[in-house]
Amino acid sequence: MSKLLRQSLLMLVLLTVLTGVAYPLLVTGLAQALFPGQANGSLIVKDGKAVGSTLIGQQFSDPKYFWGRLSATTPNPYNGGSSSGSNLGPTNPALTEAAKQRIAALRAVDRGNAAPVPVDLVTASASGLDPEISPAAAQYQVARVARLRGLPVAQVAALVAAHTRGRQLGVLGEPRVNVLQLNLALDALQKR
Structure with a gap:
């Protein structure tokens, strides 16, 4: 049970970093680089x-x-x-x-x-x-x-x-x- 809980928490942290930090930063950076007027x-x-x-x-x-x-x-x-x-x-x-x-x-x-x-x-x-x-x-x-x-x-x-x-x-x-x-x-x- 503790192994399953550890894996679940690890996936939660990993997906939070990927979808909550890395992806928004990537999209924001691309928007600022390619379409700065519209992005702002x-x-x-x-x-x-x-x-x-x-x-x-x-x-x-x-x-x-x-x-x-x-x-x-x-x-x-x-x-x-x-x-x-x-x-x-x-x-x-x-x-x-x-x-x-x-x-x-x-x-x-x-x-x-x-x-x-x-x-x-x-x-x-x-x-x-x-x-x-x-x-x-x-x-x-x-x-x-x-x-x-x-x-x-x-x-x-x-x-x-x-x-x-x-x-x-x-x-x-x-x-x-x-x-x-x-x-x-x-x-x-x-x-x-």
Whole structure:
């Protein structure tokens, strides 16, 4: 019996070292060597300081910035620790009311814009953390952002086009615009 207990403890220690120490160190080392940006959270660094990630949206409420999708996380928007969808179905009155409020907010900051509001500006993504919007959602906001920043509409539209990423591998997903990267590019454009 003691021989069996000794062998069991030895296997426990050996497997703990292999799977709990050696394997994680190997995978972490490979990730840092081969994909350092992704392994460290796909951070966006500005002036030597991390300002966000390309993977998690941020709250922009100032009308001179492009606005992203709604966040489904509460109590703080875009909180990665409480990521989840709103679980509101298309016939849920709460979803309809939230969409009406967002449309009203968009119309209030851009009174002259009578274009239909793109659906991704009034709904949250499945994770509630989506950092990207559709090119249509970005185009919807171009005139407002250009006007409030004193920039030509064509220049802001060109910036949106430059930050539009296509489908992955040409067929997966939809074209998209990262809101944080676009807003940082806008700030850099105005500093010049």
